Amino acid sequence: MFSLSVLIVWSWAFTEQAPALIIKDLKFDLAYNILMTPLGHKKAFNRGVCDGLLMPFWMVFGSMIGFGSMARDAGIGIDVALGASLGIWGLPGQVAMVELFAAGLPIYAIVVASSLANMRFMPMTVVLMPHFKGNVTANKWRYLLAQVLSINIWTVFMRRGSTLAEEDRLPFYFGVSITCLIGGAIGTTIGFVAAGVLPLYVTISLVFLNPAYFVYVFSSVRYRNCIIAVVLGAITGPLIYLISPDWSVPITGVAAGTAAFYLDKWMGRS
Amino acid sequence: MIVSDPWVVLILCIVGTFAWRAMGVIVANRIDISGDLFQWFNCVAYAMLSGLITRVILMPSGTLAQTPDVDRIASISAGFIIFFMCKRNIFAGTGSAFVTFLGFAAARNYGLL
Structure with missing residues (x-):
């Protein structure tokens, strides 16, 4: 109520x-x-890195700390945990995979639940891709662009992407993505290694950071x-x-x- | 079928998520961005994300499930007050929600609440 x-x-x-x-x-x-004046590739990439470091890096870092410690509690190795963070690259799907694997569910049930939890990538990619229309390089690497997409990157790009000149969007996008991927890898590793070292209330608060951020992002x-x-x-x-x-x-x-x-x-x- | 090798599960899960991404690319190549269908996808994306985020805050699974509902709701509300006071500043809203939540969690940890 x-x-x-x-x-x-x-x-x-x-x-x-x-x-x-x-x-x-x-x-x-x-x-x-x-x-709309073009910045040039290098500057646009750097701006992406800066925008990425401003908020998204820390958000991904925080939630992946939670994921890393959760993966360890579930009895999964750090290699698989890192593979899940960087390969699945979508937290709800990762959490579903780890939870259901630890619960010993049949493989099809794990894969179905994990994939359904990440279904948002389909409409997100549909909305993202037209920003790169006319860019030959982006078209060539379109599946890679889709693979590195995450909700943090998407929200930054939805806010900033259309304010950039068309040729700047691809380097900007990669700047944000690479920053977030690094944040995700560091977070998962720290979460895994430091599980039990960090006080639980700190870990939980770090996990809370990302959903809280999105509440205000979506309110804007x-x-x-x-x-x-x-x-x-x-x-x-x-x-x-x-x-x-x-x-x-x-x-x-x-x-x-x-x-x-x-x-x-x-x-x-x- | 129970599979005990986590790598097999992982690779299938990566493929499962990638399938959505690939479908998005395929649809994006065929869509007219000034058309209704594109606007519909836009609405679906936002609705899906906001539904997911609200659910994670109100009915979390995983680590956050251990925290009381009051903590999460009070922190988000505190964040909203600051967010609107600071002219819809995302950074201020997120920061104050986080600090409030950390305060609650720490207080509970040390038995103050």
Whole structure:
């Protein structure tokens, strides 16, 4: 009941802000055009590294510390833990894999649960890729771009990507990604090695850091359809999880996303 | 079928997640970004992520599941107050939520709560 009232207050906070946000958008869009002068590859890459170090590096670092210590508790080796962090590169899928493997579930059940938990990469990649349209190198390496994508990188890129000149986007993207991958590798290793050395309350707080960050990131989305999608997703996500933990991510996305899409259309293009 | 080699499980899980990414690439190549379908995908992506994040905060699995709901909700609320006071500053919001949560966790650890 308490959670539900929190959700209602939360969604109220979103919608109250919505009209002001749309006006802000317009100003933001005008500012884009002035900023569109190319930086050059090296500078754009460095900017990506800097933006990555500002927040995402620490977020990935914190959550992977949690994952590293969890993997150790589950009796998995550091090699597999690092492989999961850098190869699966999506925490919900990693957690599902480690938990279910430790529980001794059959392999198909582990793979299905882990993959479903990471289904978000499909719509995220669809939204990401058009930013690189016309870039021959990006097109050649498109599967690599998709493989290194993570939620932290995606949110940074959604905020910054369109403010950059087209040729700067690829080096910027790799700057952020490489920074995050390094953060993930260091975090997993420290979490694994220091499990039991770090006090539990510190580890738990570090794990809390990333979801907390996303709450405020998603409270800052600028377009009306995104705002509606975020609010509907936040309300339905936990409720659907109660009914079907495994399928909650795809069901929430499709149901709340479709509802947001039509609601936004119904409200008109004002 | 129970497989005891973690590498086999890992590689299949990597393939499983990569399949979503690859599907995204394939759809992205065929989609018109000014069209409705692209906007729909955009809504789905945001709804999926926000649903996931809210669920992780309210009903976590893994390490966070050991913490009381009140700690998480109070920290996020404290973060929201600072977030709106600082003109929607993500850094300020995240920082204060983190510090509040750390305070709760430490207080519980030392038996103050």
